[in-house]
Amino acid sequence: MRVAVALAALPVLAVQAVRIIQGNDDGWAELYVRSFHNALKASGHDVVLSGPAENKSGSGSSDEDPEARTKACQYDSCPVNSGVSGSNSTDPTLNWVNSYPVTAIRYGINTFGPKVWKGAEAELAVTGPNVGTNLWVQVPFSGTVGAACYAVDDAGIPAIAFSGASSGTLAWNTSPVPTRSLVYAELATILVNQIIDSGKPYLPESVFLNVNFPKVEGSCTKASDFKWVLTRINPGTFSSPDVEWCGDDRLPTETEVILGGGCHISVSIGDAADKTTMNDAKKQAQVLAKLKDILAPLSNPPTSTFCACRRSVGQVSQELQFPLTMAPIDRCLASMARLSLMQATRPAIPSIPRFLAPAAVQTRQASVVRIKKAKKKRTIPKDFKRFNLSKRDFPQFSLCEAMRVLRAVEVGQPPASVKYEVHINLKTARNGPVIRNSVRLPHPVQSDWQIAVVCPEGSEIAQQATAAGAVAVGEETLFEAIRQENINFDRLICHESSEKALNKAGLGKVLGPKGLMPSKRTRTVVADVVRSMRDSAGAADYRERQGVIRMAIGQLGYTPDQLKANIKVLLTKIKSEASEISEDVSKEVHEVILSTTHGPGLSLNGKLRDAEEELTPAALSSIM
Numbered sequence: 164m165r166v167a168v169a170l171a172a173l174p175v176l177a178v179q180a181v182r183i184i185q186g187n188d189d190g191w192a193e194l195y196v197r198s199f200h201n202a203l204k205a206s207g208h209d210v211v212l213s214g215p216a217e218n219k220s221g222s223g224s225s226d227e228d229p230e231a232r233t234k235a236c237q238y239d240s241c242p243v244n245s246g247v248s249g250s251n252s253t254d255p256t257l258n259w260v261n262s263y264p265v266t267a268i269r270y271g272i273n274t275f276g277p278k279v280w281k282g283a284e285a286e287l288a289v290t291g292p293n294v295g296t297n298l299w300v301q302v303p304f305s306g307t308v309g310a311a312c313y314a315v316d317d318a319g320i321p322a323i324a325f326s327g328a329s330s331g332t333l334a335w336n337t338s339p340v341p342t343r344s345l346v347y348a349e350l351a352t353i354l355v356n357q358i359i360d361s362g363k364p365y366l367p368e369s370v371f372l373n374v375n376f377p378k379v380e381g382s383c384t385k386a387s388d389f390k391w392v393l394t395r396i397n398p399g400t401f402s403s404p405d406v407e408w409c410g411d412d413r414l415p416t417e418t419e420v421i422l423g424g425g426c427h428i429s430v431s432i433g434d435a436a437d438k439t440t441m442n443d444a445k446k447q448a449q450v451l452a453k454l455k456d457i458l459a460p461l462s463n464p465p466t467s468t469f470c471a472c473r474r475s476v477g478q479v480s481q482e483l484q485f486p487l488t489m490a491p492i493d494r495c496l497a498s499m500a501r502l503s504l505m506q507a508t509r510p511a512i513p514s515i516p517r518f519l520a521p522a523a524v525q526t527r528q529a530s531v532v533r534i535k536k537a538k539k540k541r542t543i544p545k546d547f548k549r550f551n552l553s554k555r556d557f558p559q560f561s562l563c564e565a566m567r568v569l570r571a572v573e574v575g576q577p578p579a580s581v582k583y584e585v586h587i588n589l590k591t592a593r594n595g596p597v598i599r600n601s602v603r604l605p606h607p608v609q610s611d612w613q614i615a616v617v618c619p620e621g622s623e624i625a626q627q628a629t630a631a632g633a634v635a636v637g638e639e640t641l642f643e644a645i646r647q648e649n650i651n652f653d654r655l656i657c658h659e660s661s662e663k664a665l666n667k668a669g670l671g672k673v674l675g676p677k678g679l680m681p682s683k684r685t686r687t688v689v690a691d692v693v694r695s696m697r698d699s700a701g702a703a704d705y706r707e708r709q710g711v712i713r714m715a716i717g718q719l720g721y722t723p724d725q726l727k728a729n730i731k732v733l734l735t736k737i738k739s740e741a742s743e744i745s746e747d748v749s750k751e752v753h754e755v756i757l758s759t760t761h762g763p764g765l766s767l768n769g770k771l772r773d774a775e776e777e778l779t780p781a782a783l784s785s786i787m
């Protein structure tokens with residue numbers, strides 16, 4: 164009772180304050196995300212930002228542990244050599260991680276947030292506003308959406324992804340702050356407060372919202388100029404009916420609404436599992452009920468607000484200049500979504516009793532005594548989740564078809580900056596030995612390795628290694644440089660006579676995570692250093708992480724035959740290794756996915772080209 168009385172005396176807040184984790188993909192120092200951060204704070208929320216150290220636009224659901232940063236962060240927002248992640252020196256609610264948007268929000272959810280919130284977890288995740296739209300076919304590639312889907316799907320936190328059509332890069336300290344950044348921040352905060360005010364659960368299970376703002380220009384320059392419209396991400400031609408709204412059982416698509424003109428904001432009900440529309444009228448109805456207050460009025464003028472938008476479909480498709488024809492991209496949506504299923508294990512966060520949480524959190528139903536049920540611990544299955552490929556839920560592509568789609572995605576990128584990657588999904592247990600080795604590809608992707616050699620100082624071996632091009636040789640001098648993380652090589656070979664000295668130096672902590680620790684098993688502790696150096700020129704390392712082996716497999720300019728040869732050699736090597744690893748460990752290749760630096764992942768069906776395809780390997784052999 165006393166508690167209730169004390170709470171009743173608190174000032175009534177305009178909105179219930181909650182703990183919000185914030186991410187984006189344009190980089191932690193981009194102005195849009197900072198304006199939104201400030202607007203949420205001003206509204207009373209406890210918001211913690213964790214974004215990538217630099218622009219990681221287009222990286223979808225990629226997630227990789229961060230590596231130490233050598234360069235300054237975007238817009239000089241962190242100094243050189245600042246480590247794998249960092250915080251603003253005076254404001255711990257602003258954080259960066261030197262990796263992908265998904266990784267950044269994962270760190271935010273697991274580390275930065277609980278640190279600021281004294282162990283409590285985020286209640287809501289928001290990402291963006293992204294610089295530029297994220298509509299339909301753009302959605303699977305968006306790191307802003309990827310991070311939101313990670314929050315929903317992997318961390319169980321309701322999430323909203325925001326994107327704004329007005330683009331152009333702006334540093335966090337731009338002054339004065341341009342109107343567009345302020346308007347997007349205000350609009351996004353309005354939606355966040357609406358969702359919070361509607362009560363928990365903030366969103367139905369597995370749902371995320373994909374929100375797109377039109378350009379801030381012309382007659383759309385103040386927050387009050389804009390109207391909210393409930394939408395779908397992809398057209399629902401073959402889907403079950405949507406929730407009944409606007410006298411129709413098919414919601415308009417976000418593309419129609421945003422490109423249809425007018426100051427319309429699209430709010431799409433997305434499915435975090437595959438980044439398409441949540442085709443479940445019941446869940447849609449729950450979202451509709453939450454947003455009804457702010458959705459565009461339907462009676463004045465009658466139903467025209469967005470029903471009118473639907474007539475502009477023809478015009479829309481002409482305006483939409485995506486690099487791809489729709490058919491293949493539509494098919495790769497599902498394939499992309501699968502990549503988001505590669506999840507990293509999360510350390511458990513201790514949850515603190517509710518009464519220890521910041522007082523403002525308790526404003527709702529303060530007089531009702533609630534006992535929070537202990538959270539069920541997620542049991543982690545022994546094996547990595549793998550789908551039955553023959554059920555064909557997910558399309559597979561011939562190598563040529565996959566290359567065609569990926570090259571189309573990469574149009575306009577400088578060819579040298581783009582590489583093909585393979586992701587080999589293994590059927591394997593979570594615990595147990597992992598595959599790790601190096602392979603000489605017939606068409607090496609990187610051949611200019613910088614090699615260092617551990618061998619007795621001043622020995623003949625040292626001289627030979629230097630003559631063969633080693634960038635550093637020796638024992639103690641080299642060890643000291645490694646301890647200082649002064650690592651200017653990407654391979655380390657050790658002569659067997661120096662193995663003891665190497666092991667005594669205790670460098671595993673530094674070299675291990677980088678995959679540089681020499682060992683007999685990886686044939687980097689050797690008797691003939693020069694020969695090994697020669698062998699490893701043109702060799703590429705690979706390593707199984709989370710049941711997946713990822714490796715650069717070709718330059719964008721490679722022909723299908725070159726790529727095929729590389730994939731074949733790698734697969735043969737991995738298959739033989741998987742069968743040799745141990746008698747009681749079962750490990751097999753489950754699926755091979757081809758991707759590029761900015762492209763989606765496409766599952767390969769093992770053929771060079773499908774019989775009905777008119778595409779010839781020759782057509783793909785030109786440099787773009």
Ligand SMILES: *[C@@H]1O[C@H](CO)[C@@H](O)[C@H](O)[C@H]1NC(C)=O
Binds near residue numbers: 192240252253257335
């Ligand atoms: C860090 O925070 C301070 C104080 O809030 C602010 O003045 C500064 O611009 C911030 N710097 C970055 C890079 O976020």
Ligand SMILES: *[C@@H]1O[C@H](CO)[C@@H](O)[C@H](O)[C@H]1NC(C)=O
Binds near residue numbers: 219
């Ligand atoms: C980030 O990079 C993408 C493409 O690489 C570009 O389209 C986008 O405008 C960039 N965003 C920022 C904020 O620099």
Ligand SMILES: *[C@@H]1O[C@H](CO)[C@@H](O)[C@H](O)[C@H]1NC(C)=O
Binds near residue numbers: 554
């Ligand atoms: C995969 O699905 C096919 C077709 O439904 C079925 O015949 C096959 O047994 C399944 N394989 C596994 C491993 O479940």
